Amino acid sequence: MIDDWIKEIKNSDRSDSIGMILIHNGIVRATSRNGKPVKGIRLSYNSEKLFRIIDDIKKKDGIAEVRVWINEGKLNIGDDIMKVVVAGRFRTDVIPALEELVGKIKREVVNEEEIY
Numbered sequence: 001m002i003d004d005w006i007k008e009i010k011n012s013d014r015s016d017s018i019g020m021i022l023i024h025n026g027i028v029r030a031t032s033r034n035g036k037p038v039k040g041i042r043l044s045y046n047s048e049k050l051f052r053i054i055d056d057i058k059k060k061d062g063i064a065e066v067r068v069w070i071n072e073g074k075l076n077i078g079d080d081i082m083k084v085v086v087a088g089r090f091r092t093d094v095i096p097a098l099e100e101l102v103g104k105i106k107r108e109v110v111n112e113e114e115i116y
Contacts, residue, residue, distance in 0.1 A: 002083060005067045009087045014064040018087045020094045024102050026081035032114050040076040042113040050109045057086070057101045062093025066101065070110065082110075 032038050054066050067085040088094040
């Protein structure tokens with residue numbers, strides 16, 4: 001998936017303005033934030049909110065492309081939670097955009113329930 005996205009982005013009409021592509025691959029950990037062991041998580045997400053946030057990030061100066069995939073259902077330790085790609089002009093454009101995008105997805109889009 002990620003390799004295909006990168007090829008598509010590099011072959012797009014906007015490829016001449018791209019100087020950086022960043023990737024985030026969130027995975028299920030064996031412990032919760034407070035250190036308690038978990039068996040996995042149940043994950044769902046709001047696609048309407050996701051599309052709105054992606055559109056907002058794409059409108060930022062210096063951002064050429066954004067791709068997001070979010071897993072859903074019962075996830076086990078080591079399973080992918082999400083894959084995110086942000087491509088843009090400069091590091092100063094792309095790093096904050098990726099950080100904002102992943103933060104908003106975690107806060108506003110996904111619902112995670114830990115399984116103990």
